[in-house]
Amino acid sequence: RKEVEQDPGPFNVPEGATVAFNCTYSNSASQSFFWYRQDCRKEPKLLMSVYSSGNEDGRFTAQLNRASQYISLLIRDSKLSDSATYLCVVNRNNNDMRFGAGTRLTVKP
Amino acid sequence: GAGVSQSPSNKVTEKGKDVELRCDPISGHTALYWYRQSLGQGLEFLIYFQGNSAPDKSGLPSDRFSAERTGGSVSTLTIQRTQQEDSAVYLCASSLEPARETQYFGPGTRLLVL
Numbered sequence: 001r002k003e004v005e006q007d008p009g010p011f012n013v014p015e016g017a018t019v020a021f022n023c024t025y026s027n028s029a030s031q032s033f034f035w036y037r038q039d040c041r042k043e044p045k046l047l048m049s050v051y052s053s054g055n056e057d058g059r060f061t062a063q064l065n066r067a068s069q070y071i072s073l074l075i076r077d078s079k080l081s082d083s084a085t086y087l088c089v090v091n092r093n094n095n096d097m098r099f100g101a102g103t104r105l106t107v108k109p
Numbered sequence: 110g111a112g113v114s115q116s117p118s119n120k121v122t123e124k125g126k127d128v129e130l131r132c133d134p135i136s137g138h139t140a141l142y143w144y145r146q147s148l149g150q151g152l153e154f155l156i157y158f159q160g161n162s163a164p165d166k167s168g169l170p171s172d173r174f175s176a177e178r179t180g181g182s183v184s185t186l187t188i189q190r191t192q193q194e195d196s197a198v199y200l201c202a203s204s205l206e207p208a209r210e211t212q213y214f215g216p217g218t219r220l221l222v223l
Binding site: 100101102 | 150165
């Protein structure tokens with residue numbers, strides 16, 4: 001079993017839709033969590049950190065459930081520019097970060 | 110300031126040859142990571158450095174792969190006797206301490222083994 005698992009998708013949604021991705025992790029000692037975004041043939045870039053209390057950044061909401069060991073990302077009012085692969089990242093400890101394989105999102109007009 | 114840089118940006122080599130990939134992290138970043146990403150796949154963790162030491166080498170796919178970091182800065186990933194399955198994008202990332210800090214990625218080296 002992979003340490004960080006994500007549904008690879010693809011998720012194909014119309015503009016304006018709300019879409020949610022989940023990610024599960026196996027190491028219960030994991031300390032911090034992130035969502036990264038990767039555009040086609042580009043390097044990953046940080047989208048947002050995930051805090052225990054949940055956090056929101058504009059149309060994006062991230063949540064963490066430590067008991068069930070999953071994190072989620074909700075995107076409201078999807079834009080064409082949201083089309084990308086979304087990577088779930090788990091920091092085990094001491095800067096040891098593990099990436100999920102990513103969930104591919106395509107937003108269509 | 111300058112971001113993470115990697116060289117070469119593209120490398121084409123023949124099967125059996127050795128290749129060396131270079132990563133220059135952001136100045137002052139103590140943690141450095143190497144990942145591999147095959148076409149259409151997610152990131153595969155290879156190795157990470159804290160300073161010049163590598164606490165976790167578990168991701169290196171075989172003993173043909175090695176990495177070093179000197180002066181707490183530049184890192185090189187060496188692949189000996191390359192095979193066609195080594196073809197991928199090799200990404201380097203760096204981050205500051207403490208452990209919650211996020212990673213900043215370089216543009217990657219696209220390696221093609223013929």
